[in-house]
Amino acid sequence: MTQDLKKKAAELRMDALRMISKAGSGHTGGSMSAMDILVALYYGIGRADQKKEDDKDYVILSKGHGVPAQYAILADLGYFDKDELEHLRQVGAMLQGHPCPKIPGITLATGSLGQGFSAAHGLALSLKLDKKPNQVFAILGDGELQEGIVWETAMSAGHYMSDNLIAIVDNNKLQIDGTNRQIMNVDPIQAKFESFGWRVIQVTDGHDFKQLLPAIERAKKNERQPTCIWCHTVKGKGVPFAENKVEYHGAALSEEELKVAEEALLG
Amino acid sequence: MAKYNVNLDPDCEKIATRKSFGEALVKLGGKYKGIVVLDADLSGSVQTAKFAKEWPERHFNMGIAEQNMVGAAAGMAARGKIPFACSFSVFVAGRAWEIVRNSVCYPNLNVKLLGSHAGVLTGEDGASHQALEDIAIMRALPNMKVVCPADHYEALSIMQAVVDDFGPTYIRVARQGTAVIYDEKVSFKFGKSDVVFGAANGELPKKVDVCVFATGALVGSSLFAAARLQEEGKKVIVVNVSSIKPIDKKTIIDCASRAGVCVTAEDHSVIGGLAGAVSEVLAEEGVGVKLVKIGMQDKFGESGKPVDLYKKYGFDEEGVYKSLKKLV
Numbered sequence: 403m404t405q406d407l408k409k410k411a412a413e414l415r416m417d418a419l420r421m422i423s424k425a426g427s428g429h430t431g432g433s434m435s436a437m438d439i440l441v442a443l444y445y446g447i448g449r450a451d452q453k454k455e456d457d458k459d460y461v462i463l464s465k466g467h468g469v470p471a472q473y474a475i476l477a478d479l480g481y482f483d484k485d486e487l488e489h490l491r492q493v494g495a496m497l498q499g500h501p502c503p504k505i506p507g508i509t510l511a512t513g514s515l516g517q518g519f520s521a522a523h524g525l526a527l528s529l530k531l532d533k534k535p536n537q538v539f540a541i542l543g544d545g546e547l548q549e550g551i552v553w554e555t556a557m558s559a560g561h562y563m564s565d566n567l568i569a570i571v572d573n574n575k576l577q578i579d580g581t582n583r584q585i586m587n588v589d590p591i592q593a594k595f596e597s598f599g600w601r602v603i604q605v606t607d608g609h610d611f612k613q614l615l616p617a618i619e620r621a622k623k624n625e626r627q628p629t630c631i632w633c634h635t636v637k638g639k640g641v642p643f644a645e646n647k648v649e650y651h652g653a654a655l656s657e658e659e660l661k662v663a664e665e666a667l668l669g
Numbered sequence: 670m671a672k673y674n675v676n677l678d679p680d681c682e683k684i685a686t687r688k689s690f691g692e693a694l695v696k697l698g699g700k701y702k703g704i705v706v707l708d709a710d711l712s713g714s715v716q717t718a719k720f721a722k723e724w725p726e727r728h729f730n731m732g733i734a735e736q737n738m739v740g741a742a743a744g745m746a747a748r749g750k751i752p753f754a755c756s757f758s759v760f761v762a763g764r765a766w767e768i769v770r771n772s773v774c775y776p777n778l779n780v781k782l783l784g785s786h787a788g789v790l791t792g793e794d795g796a797s798h799q800a801l802e803d804i805a806i807m808r809a810l811p812n813m814k815v816v817c818p819a820d821h822y823e824a825l826s827i828m829q830a831v832v833d834d835f836g837p838t839y840i841r842v843a844r845q846g847t848a849v850i851y852d853e854k855v856s857f858k859f860g861k862s863d864v865v866f867g868a869a870n871g872e873l874p875k876k877v878d879v880c881v882f883a884t885g886a887l888v889g890s891s892l893f894a895a896a897r898l899q900e901e902g903k904k905v906i907v908v909n910v911s912s913i914k915p916i917d918k919k920t921i922i923d924c925a926s927r928a929g930v931c932v933t934a935e936d937h938s939v940i941g942g943l944a945g946a947v948s949e950v951l952a953e954e955g956v957g958v959k960l961v962k963i964g965m966q967d968k969f970g971e972s973g974k975p976v977d978l979y980k981k982y983g984f985d986e987e988g989v990y991k992s993l994k995k996l997v
Contacts, residue, residue, distance in 0.1 A: 503747070503776045510747055514771040520737045521772050524744020524752075527729060531705070532748075551768070554737035561732070 403446075404611040411441040412667045415640050417474035417487060419663055423655045425491040428499070429467040431637040431650040435574040435608070436468040436541055439633060442614040443539055444475050447622075450539070451479050459536055462522040465543035465572060466500040466513025467652075473497055473505075481507035516549030518542075519569065523559050526567040537566045537622060545577030547588045553598070559628040560599025567628040568621045569595070572608065574637035576648050595630040608633030642666050673855045675865050676848070679893040679986050683846030686885075687785040689824035690842050691716025694753065697832050698724045704832070707742050707754045709735045714844075715755045715785040739765040739773065739780070746778035751832060757791075758784030758800030758841060762807050773837050774810045780837050782807075786844045787817075788936030789965070789982060790886055795972035801965045804884075805941025807839040808914045814859060815914040817841040819888035820850045823911055826857040834859060841885065843936070845975040848889030862917035864924065866895045867906030873927060877904040878997040880928035882921065884910050884943045887934040887963070887984060894990035903997045913946055921950045925958050930996045932961045936984055939964040963992055 415437055422428035443450040443461050452458035463472050470490065477484040482496065482505070489495035496505055500513030509525070512518030522540035529536050546552060559567050571591060575582055582588050592602045601624050605613045614633070621629035637651070638644030641663045644655075655663060698704050698720050705727045712718040712730065721728035731738040735756050742752035754761060762769070762784050773780045784803055791799045807815050816831070816838060818824035824842065831838050850865065865888060867877060879898075883891040888909045895905040906924050910916065925931050931951070933944040939962040948960055963983065970978065979985040983992055 510744065511771055511776040514767065517740050517743075517768055517772045520740025520768070521744035521747065523737075524741035524746075525748055526744070527741060528705070528745040528748045528750050531726065531750075551734075551736045551740060554731075554734035555740065558731055558734065558737055558741070562729075 407441055407446055407611045410445055411438050412640065414441065414471065414474040414478060415667050416664055417477070418470040419641065419655055419660060421473065421487040421490045422470050423660055424488055426654050427491060427652070428470055428654055429652050430641070430644060430655060431576065431647070432465060432468040432543060432574070433471040434639045434641060434644070435635040435637045436465065436572045437471045437639070438609045438611065438614060439541060439570055439572060440471050440475055442611060442618060444479065446611060446615050447618055456534065460509055460522070460525055460538040462510055462512060462518045462538060462540045463501055464512050464518030464522065464540050465515065465546050466518060469501045472501070476507040515546040516551035520551050520555045523555050523564060523567055526564045527562060529566055530564065537568060539568050539570060541570045541572060544571060544573045544575065544582055544588050547571070547591065548586045556595060556598040556600065563626045564628045565625050569628065569630045571630060571632050572635050573633055574635045576637045576646070576651065578651050580648060591632055599627055601627050601629045603629060603631050605631060605633040608635035609639055640667050672863065674852055675892065676850045677892065677896045679848070682849045684821035684849055685844055685846050686818050686821065686824045686842035687716045687844060689818070689821040690783060690828065690840065691719055693825045693828035695719045695723050697828060698727065701751060701832055703749060703751045705729065705745055705750045705752045707731055707738045707752055709733055709738045709756045709760065711756055715783060717755050735760040735765045736768050739768040742780045743772040743778050746780045751779055751781065753781045753783055755783040755785070757798060758787040758803040759798055762800060762803035762839060766806055770810055774812045777812045777836055779835050781831055782837070782839045783842065784839060785842050787841045788843060788885065789970040789978040789984070790843045790845045790936055790975045792845060792975040792978060793972050796969040799970040801938045801970065802941070803841060804913055804937050804943065805945060808941070808946065812837055813914065814838040815841070816912055817885045819885065819909045819911055820847050822849065822851040822853055822855045823857055826855055827911065830857050830859060843886055847886045850889050850892060857911060859912050860915040860917055861912060862920040863909045864920065865907050865909045866892050867904065873906065873924065874904055875927060877906050877928050879930050879932060879993055880906040880908065880924045881932045881934055881993070882908045882910050882943065882947050883934040884913060885936055887936055887989070890984060890986045890989045891934050893986040894993055897990055898993055898997065905993070910943055913943060916946050916950060918950050918954070921947060922954050922956055925951055925956045928958055930959045930961060932963060932993065932996070934963040934989060937964055939966055961992070961996060963989060
């Protein structure tokens with residue numbers, strides 16, 4: 403199964419790179435670092451892709467700038483026509499630069515960092531109130547952890563023992579202006595979440611499905627406290643010349659770069 | 670015009686509209702099970718404690734963290750709940766503004782924001798806690814509606830209308846007692862203003878000396894001031910603009926075009942609030958009439974008893990009377 407997921411992730415990476423390139427702008431690095439997490443949620447455990455309200459787990463991309471990765475998946479799963487990917491970020495098009503709920507498969511407006519996490523917890527609280535079994539996955543960037551609302555949310559989810567909320571931190575170590583360490587240190591991530599009453603599961607390679615899938619399974623079973631899956635990732639993952647390069651945070655690939663990326667990803 | 674009985678006695682009963690809000694919320698909570706209430710450690714002050722007691726499972730105290738309160742409300746609304754996120758106006762409209770913008774208004778979610786302790790009527794807590802810009806910053810947001818009750822009964826009616834309606838709404842209420850000018854017959858509608866004074870037998874005079882557009886506690890002050898001026902032979906119209914957005918252009922134009930001079934009256938900055946909204950209508954429609962703005966003149970408030978602050982800034986009956994007197 404993990405081989406299939408790897409292949410799927412490589413294809414979706416190309417879709418994301420192509421749509422960003424066509425748009426002429428967008429967030430390459432963060433889309434690549436979050437792709438395997440999203441693939442694990444949509445193709446690996448099966449509940450994120452349920453179109454029936456009662457069956458699905460919610461996937462909230464709080465780091466909304468990585469949304470090309472999610473758009474590639476939603477198109478692949480038939481939430482909307484794949485042709486839409488050609489029109490990302492263009493006037494009058496459906497696919498906006500950051501997620502908004504007029505797009506099928508997107509639940510909340512995110513991308514103003516930290517807010518998706520807060521609203522994801524609102525979803526989780528309302529699901530509990532209605533005694534629904536659905537779970538909510540919120541994917542956060544590591545730079546995003548610098549937003550105050552993230553810790554307001556962490557505190558409240560710990561307080562309410564929201565075990566249907568699972569935060570996944572895409573810890574690629576980079577942000578626009580440089581490394582997290584240079585700009586504003588976010589470590590220790592584990593101790594921070596634990597001190598707010600969360601269980602933390604560390605995934606040392608956030609691109610390895612053999613680690614991601616069991617971590618998600620464990621998080622789903624955790625009771626009486628929210629769970630944070632802390633994933634070490636590589637910004638620009640899969641695109642050799644962009645990996646760990648801060649310059650590719652918000653850069654679209656050129657035609658030539660796309661060819662090199664395609665060769666590396668699809669062989 | 671003048672559809673409702675209006676109390677003209679300045680010594681009438683006074684009720685704080687935050688209390689009216691709290692009272693309405695408990696009743697509506699029994700009828701609408703989708704209503705959930707979020708607080709930021711001010712459930713006593715903003716009068717949501719009664720709801721919390723009656724419906725504890727639907728009450729969420731988010732602690733002193735207004736941004737997360739609004740964010741969580743957005744998530745609840747995304748699943749069909751009717752969340753009321755409640756705090757002081759300064760915090761729910763001010764501190765949480767960008768969350769209101771991006772998480773509530775942009776996706777057009779059914780979140781109701783309750784801003785209490787608006788204006789200098791907040792009193793002793795001083796400038797840090799007296800919201801004077803909230804109407805301006807809420808009004809500027811697409812999809813957001815902005816309402817401000819003139820009194821207790823209108824607040825009750827507003828609450829029913831807000832729950833019947835879909836979409837984000839900012840409800841502005843005050844800490845201190847506001848003159849009860851209406852009775853239970855008053856019926857609020859979004860986008861409708863009420864002429865509370867100046868229409869004889871339901872008809873507006875062709876010409877009046879002054880037309881006052883007021884909101885919140887200033888409706889009462891303007892009403893009592895207008896009654897005095899009328900005794901002195903002046904013709905005055907007073908319009909209660911409780912629906913600030915959407916605004917009742919028709920009534921504003923109709924009344925303003927009969928007036929020698931127009932006045933806006935609000936416990937809010939004269940920049941961007943009711944004065945801004947009325948100016949926009951008058952300018953857009955080419956109603957060439959002078960507009961005088963009663964409100965905070967681009968200043969912060971200060972500590973003091975509400976009654977003293979209203980006196981100092983000319984927001985009480987006497988203050989509005991003096992302002993109008995200069996014009997007629």
